[in-house]
Amino acid sequence: MERSLALIALFAALIAALGLIPKFALAFGVPITAQSLGVMLCGTILGARRGALAVLLFLLLVAMGLPLLAGGRGGLGLFVSPTAGFLIGFPLAAFAAGWITERWRSVPLGIASGVAAAVGGILVLYAFGVTGMAIVLDKSWGEAALLITAFLPGDAIKAVLAGLITAALARARPRAVLSRL
Amino acid sequence: MISLTSPVETRAHGWPAGAKLATLCAATMVLFAMQSLTLHLVAFGACLALYAAPGWVFLRAGLRRLWILWPFVGLIAVWHLITGAPQDGAIIALRMLSAVGLANLVTMTTRLSDMIAVIRWLATPLRRVGLSTRALELAIALMIRFTPVLVEKGTHLSRAWRTRSPKGVNWRIVMPFTLLAIDDAEHVADALKARGGLAPGAAER
Amino acid sequence: MILKEATPRMTDSTAPALDLVGVSLRLDGRMVLDTLTLRAQERRIGIVGRNGAGKSTLARLIAGLEEPQEGALSVFGVNVARDRAKALRTVGILFQNPDHQIIFPTVDEEINFGLRQMGLSKDEAATRTTAMLEQFGKSHWAGAPVATLSQGQKQLLCLMAVLAMAPRLIVLDEPLSGLDIPTRLQLTRYLDAAPATLVHISHDPVALAGYERVIWLSDGRLREDGPATKVLSAFTREMEQLGGRDDISDLAG
Amino acid sequence: MILKEATPRMTDSTAPALDLVGVSLRLDGRMVLDTLTLRAQERRIGIVGRNGAGKSTLARLIAGLEEPQEGALSVFGVNVARDRAKALRTVGILFQNPDHQIIFPTVDEEINFGLRQMGLSKDEAATRTTAMLEQFGKSHWAGAPVATLSQGQKQLLCLMAVLAMAPRLIVLDEPLSGLDIPTRLQLTRYLDAAPATLVHISHDPVALAGYERVIWLSDGRLREDGPATKVLSAFTREMEQLGGRDDISDLAG
Ligand SMILES: Nc1ncnc2c1ncn2[C@@H]1O[C@H](COP(=O)(O)OP(=O)(O)OP(=O)(O)O)[C@@H](O)[C@H]1O
Ligand SMILES: Nc1ncnc2c1ncn2[C@@H]1O[C@H](COP(=O)(O)OP(=O)(O)OP(=O)(O)O)[C@@H](O)[C@H]1O
Ligand SMILES: O=C(O)CCCC[C@@H]1SC[C@@H]2NC(=O)N[C@@H]21
Ligand SMILES: [Mg+2]
Ligand SMILES: [Mg+2]
Numbered sequence: 091m092e093r094s095l096a097l098i099a100l101f102a103a104l105i106a107a108l109g110l111i112p113k114f115a116l117a118f119g120v121p122i123t124a125q126s127l128g129v130m131l132c133g134t135i136l137g138a139r140r141g142a143l144a145v146l147l148f149l150l151l152v153a154m155g156l157p158l159l160a161g162g163r164g165g166l167g168l169f170v171s172p173t174a175g176f177l178i179g180f181p182l183a184a185f186a187a188g189w190i191t192e193r194w195r196s197v198p199l200g201i202a203s204g205v206a207a208a209v210g211g212i213l214v215l216y217a218f219g220v221t222g223m224a225i226v227l228d229k230s231w232g233e234a235a236l237l238i239t240a241f242l243p244g245d246a247i248k249a250v251l252a253g254l255i256t257a258a259l260a261r262a263r264p265r266a267v268l269s270r271l
Numbered sequence: 272m273i274s275l276t277s278p279v280e281t282r283a284h285g286w287p288a289g290a291k292l293a294t295l296c297a298a299t300m301v302l303f304a305m306q307s308l309t310l311h312l313v314a315f316g317a318c319l320a321l322y323a324a325p326g327w328v329f330l331r332a333g334l335r336r337l338w339i340l341w342p343f344v345g346l347i348a349v350w351h352l353i354t355g356a357p358q359d360g361a362i363i364a365l366r367m368l369s370a371v372g373l374a375n376l377v378t379m380t381t382r383l384s385d386m387i388a389v390i391r392w393l394a395t396p397l398r399r400v401g402l403s404t405r406a407l408e409l410a411i412a413l414m415i416r417f418t419p420v421l422v423e424k425g426t427h428l429s430r431a432w433r434t435r436s437p438k439g440v441n442w443r444i445v446m447p448f449t450l451l452a453i454d455d456a457e458h459v460a461d462a463l464k465a466r467g468g469l470a471p472g473a474a475e476r
Numbered sequence: 477m478i479l480k481e482a483t484p485r486m487t488d489s490t491a492p493a494l495d496l497v498g499v500s501l502r503l504d505g506r507m508v509l510d511t512l513t514l515r516a517q518e519r520r521i522g523i524v525g526r527n528g529a530g531k532s533t534l535a536r537l538i539a540g541l542e543e544p545q546e547g548a549l550s551v552f553g554v555n556v557a558r559d560r561a562k563a564l565r566t567v568g569i570l571f572q573n574p575d576h577q578i579i580f581p582t583v584d585e586e587i588n589f590g591l592r593q594m595g596l597s598k599d600e601a602a603t604r605t606t607a608m609l610e611q612f613g614k615s616h617w618a619g620a621p622v623a624t625l626s627q628g629q630k631q632l633l634c635l636m637a638v639l640a641m642a643p644r645l646i647v648l649d650e651p652l653s654g655l656d657i658p659t660r661l662q663l664t665r666y667l668d669a670a671p672a673t674l675v676h677i678s679h680d681p682v683a684l685a686g687y688e689r690v691i692w693l694s695d696g697r698l699r700e701d702g703p704a705t706k707v708l709s710a711f712t713r714e715m716e717q718l719g720g721r722d723d724i725s726d727l728a729g
Numbered sequence: 730m731i732l733k734e735a736t737p738r739m740t741d742s743t744a745p746a747l748d749l750v751g752v753s754l755r756l757d758g759r760m761v762l763d764t765l766t767l768r769a770q771e772r773r774i775g776i777v778g779r780n781g782a783g784k785s786t787l788a789r790l791i792a793g794l795e796e797p798q799e800g801a802l803s804v805f806g807v808n809v810a811r812d813r814a815k816a817l818r819t820v821g822i823l824f825q826n827p828d829h830q831i832i833f834p835t836v837d838e839e840i841n842f843g844l845r846q847m848g849l850s851k852d853e854a855a856t857r858t859t860a861m862l863e864q865f866g867k868s869h870w871a872g873a874p875v876a877t878l879s880q881g882q883k884q885l886l887c888l889m890a891v892l893a894m895a896p897r898l899i900v901l902d903e904p905l906s907g908l909d910i911p912t913r914l915q916l917t918r919y920l921d922a923a924p925a926t927l928v929h930i931s932h933d934p935v936a937l938a939g940y941e942r943v944i945w946l947s948d949g950r951l952r953e954d955g956p957a958t959k960v961l962s963a964f965t966r967e968m969e970q971l972g973g974r975d976d977i978s979d980l981a982g
Contacts (some may be wrong), residue, residue, distance in 0.1 A: 099413030435843035467593035527881030628780030661972030719914030
């Protein structure tokens with residue numbers, strides 16, 4: 091119980107720490123950021139439920155006004171900005187990544203978690219992100235989807251990294267990879 | 272970014288945390304609504320004055336924490352100079368500096384326990400319907416704790432590296448740092464458990 | 477059933493301070509503690525043994541942070557690993573490494589936390605924190621960031637945090653190792669006078685000199701167990717003999 | 730110019746082991762080391778002082794991990810804070826807390842790292858790592874995960890990693906505090922015989938008994954400086970007198 095709690099808090103802090111890596115602002119208001127790597131890792135390492143909880147914890151503090159999003163942003167205002175869809179999608183992305191990592195055990199962990207990170211952090215997350223952008227920027231779903239291709243190369247790299255890190259951690263500290271306990 | 276401790280005890284440490292947070296919330300909303308460069312200059316000046324009020328040591332600590340924003344300010348400046356809208360750029364940069372500056376001010380002058388008391392108060396409806404909010408309160412406390420502690424541990428790690436290497440840290444530090452973070456979480460879990468942790472009965476008040 | 481006998485449901489005032497029956501613990505496939513059986517009523521219990529003998533692991537078991545894979549363990553009749561709420565008032569632990577113990581960023585929050593966990597109100601906890609700091613002449617530490625304390629200062633802070641909670645039994649894992657001489661002397665007197673039962677782990681036989689009972693662990697097993705005078709003299713003799721060998725390679729572990 | 734004199738560009742075989750001229754260090758606005766001036770040629774230098782006196786901070790300065798805000802510091806003529814490549818062969822440090830020193834997850838990686846950084850080839854480094862482990866009778870530790878070592882075992886590992894690099898001067902921050910008696914005795918003999926210059930920080934005057942020079946720090950200032958016999962007896966007398974007071978609140982810091 092205490093272990094789960096500490097690890098959830100740690101991963102929420104990890105997302106915040108990744109926010110220190112400078113984001114790259116794009117004209118339509120959704121930045122390229124390293125923080126979605128943190129979201130993927132929450133899922134692949136902590137598993138579906140705890141991973142989603144870690145992301146929710148992070149979002150709660152962002153909503154409280156702590157400047158934890160890349161570039162030192164925070165506050166309730168973000169949840170009505172172009173980036174809102176992504177923020178809402180974050181916990182579900184972690185959940186999806188965790189769900190797949192937990193269940194897909196027939197391939198090596200590195201591959202399973204890499205694919206899981208891609209499904210959660212790209213497929214699921216983009217679905218929410220595009221919807222959010224379409225609403226806030228008053229664009230059609232197709233137009234918004236087109237804008238979002240700018241994220242693909244970066245997010246593919248993040249998914250690979252998530253797979254590598256998860257596998258390395260499983261070797262060094264198997265007990266910490268809650269998604270596979 | 273959230274480092275909770277201030278080098279000196281200020282008068283603001285005694286103010287109620289809820290009021291400080293509410294004011295911060297309101298101030299941030301105003302900042303985002305304001306579109307005038309003059310007003311933003313005034314707001315930023317006021318923010319600096321708040322930092323200066325408790326004295327030189329506090330001001331220096333506060334400015335050091337704001338300094339990490341310079342890449343963003345630089346990026347915004349370059350971008351808006353290229354696009355030919357320097358005034359917009361100045362507004363965005365100032366708004367960011369003021370907003371982060373104020374948020375840091377609140378965190379620097381508010382004890383973690385006071386911050387959590389606010390969350391606890393906000394979560395009152397959950398307890399009314401019989402849910403325990405203890406885990407939530409602890410999770411927030413721990414998350415806020417991890418950020419500065421990880422920075423500190425990272426400092427120790429890069430120091431250890433420098434004692435044995437003429438060059439600075441490289442990518443090989445990633446895994447050691449990850450393990451260090453995980454181990455720290457394990458130690459926190461133990462330390463927490465040793466003092467009652469989430470046990471029912473512990474800390475129900 | 478043995479288990480039931482060793483771990484009655486209620487805190488029992490007649491139950492022995494420590495009661496271990498055939499306790500074993502394996503970590504990552506390594507037998508770290510091997511069928512320990514021991515029952516102690518004494519108020520001052522010392523634990524000695526070489527590096528890697530299993531002392532800190534035993535400390536964790538006594539504090540209820542780990543559950544034995546075999547056997548049963550209780551402290552004043554409380555099954556400390558299971559009944560965590562009761563364990564809080566029964567046993568406290570000072571970790572060997574202060575960095576493993578400190579959770580919060582400032583000195584007063586660290587002491588305060590345990591008190592709040594015990595159910596004290598905000599005001600009561602604050603009062604007791606202040607009193608504790610004052611008693612140790614450290615009032616000026618109150619809001620100080622823990623990160624700026626020296627190693628010995630951190631150790632003292634950890635000790636204050638444990639003592640403030642006033643549990644019936646305190647496990648001290650090398651409490652004096654990083655402290656300066658005056659602090660060590662004064663703290664020894666303070667601990668000697670403390671009402672709690674102490675389980676004190678140390679590499680320094682002198683620190684355990686007046687103890688009623690000393691347990692010598694060796695490779696996870698009970699090597700000797702008895703009054704301080706007897707066990708410590710046998711221990712010291714063997715350690716010095718081992719240390720006298722000129723072969724650096726005969727180090728523990 | 731004083732600075733130039735105190736820190737000549739080349740490693741100078743006649744330069745004193747330690748050369749501090751008016752060294753001050755302020756951390757977060759607090760004066761932690763206050764205009765220290767000291768020049769030492771001795772091969773065995775001890776440092777004593779109360780908790781929070783600034784011993785570990787001085788150790789970091791000597792190891793070149795921190796730069797003095799005022800004054801100049803050199804080790805065997807090397808400006809250790811600036812000239813990191815040379816510093817590596819000149820000075821090594823054993824941190825007070827092994828957790829602050831260990832970087833890598835396995836024992837052999839940890840020892841190997843420093844050797845590789847010194848420019849040894851892969852094979853040479855591996856050979857020296859194996860030899861070091863063997864010399865201390867710890868060959869079986871080679872691939873072991875550091876996380877499973879006990880505190881004392883970690884301390885020993887840190888020491889092996891420093892010794893393997895064979896720097897001219899080694900700063901030891903309480904190297905013996907967590908070690909068992911035999912290890913302590915054997916290591917003391919081993920260190921006594923080591924060719925390196927030692928700067929040994931300790932709370933235990935006995936550990937510094939035979940030293941040629943002992944420095945007593947107090948509140949970041951040089952309190953006394955001279956041969957071990959003289960400084961240690963004054964130090965011990967004052968410490969025991971302080972410790973004899975019945976007032977627990979007279980603790981350091
Ligand atoms: N997770 C683990 N996996 C395998 N072995 C472990 C693990 N944790 C501890 N050990 C081993 O158990 C033994 C006992 O460790 P412990 O920390 O209890 O020793 P100790 O008596 O406290 O030593 P010290 O005097 O150095 O503090 C050690 O040999 C250690 O290597
Ligand atoms: N970052 C910092 N900011 C402010 N004060 C600091 C900082 N780091 C250390 N100090 C203070 O400097 C003093 C010296 O610390 P140092 O760790 O050098 O002591 P020490 O002599 O090694 O003590 P010990 O015997 O307990 O290890 C302490 O009082 C400590 O509180
Ligand atoms: O900082 C924020 O406002 C949250 C931004 C969310 C950005 C999304 S996450 C998926 C996609 N990949 C990126 O690099 N950025 C977007
Ligand atoms: Mg131990
Ligand atoms: Mg020190």
